[in-house]
Amino acid sequence: MKVSVGSDHGGFDLKELVVAFLRDSGHEVVDVGCHSPTSCDYPDFARDVCEQVLSGSCERGILICGTGIGMSIAANRHREIRAALCHEGFSARMSREHNNANVLCLGARVTGPELALDIVGQWMVSEFAGGRHQRRLDMLS
Numbered sequence: 001m002k003v004s005v006g007s008d009h010g011g012f013d014l015k016e017l018v019v020a021f022l023r024d025s026g027h028e029v030v031d032v033g034c035h036s037p038t039s040c041d042y043p044d045f046a047r048d049v050c051e052q053v054l055s056g057s058c059e060r061g062i063l064i065c066g067t068g069i070g071m072s073i074a075a076n077r078h079r080e081i082r083a084a085l086c087h088e089g090f091s092a093r094m095s096r097e098h099n100n101a102n103v104l105c106l107g108a109r110v111t112g113p114e115l116a117l118d119i120v121g122q123w124m125v126s127e128f129a130g131g132r133h134q135r136r137l138d139m140l141s
């Protein structure tokens with residue numbers, strides 16, 4: 001799967017791990033930055049990842065900042081983006097099965113690296129269940 005991944009400085013170290021994990025798992029990754037731990041602004045990276053998902057050039061996106069909150073707020077301003085801020089694997093799986101989340105947000109200062117990679121792994125293999133959940137998504141658009 002082709003995945004767009006971005007972070008601000010608060011998520012930089014975890015992003016590097018996530019990018020390596022995804023590539024090791026056989027996914028194609030577009031790393032939109034940031035490319036160093038120098039202070040930067042999360043809305044820039046949320047926009048770039050969301051634009052790639054909305055254009056169809058990437059199937060899904062992953063956004064990481066210190067808490068994941070800024071990234072999720074920024075991403076969910078886009079009408080067809082369903083961004084899920086997840087702190088454990090169950091929510092990550094449900095965000096795909098019930099909410100068809102196309103962007104996963106993580107907080108690098110909240111969620112440790114091992115748990116974060118478990119979340120990413122579960123999110124990547126989970127699929128939308130459709131049915132009654134599609135009706136509910138239709139009510140949002």
Ligand code: RB5
Nearest residue numbers: 010065066067068069070
């Ligand atoms: C940056 O210090 C921090 O505010 C940012 O990474 C994020 O947590 C915002 O929601």
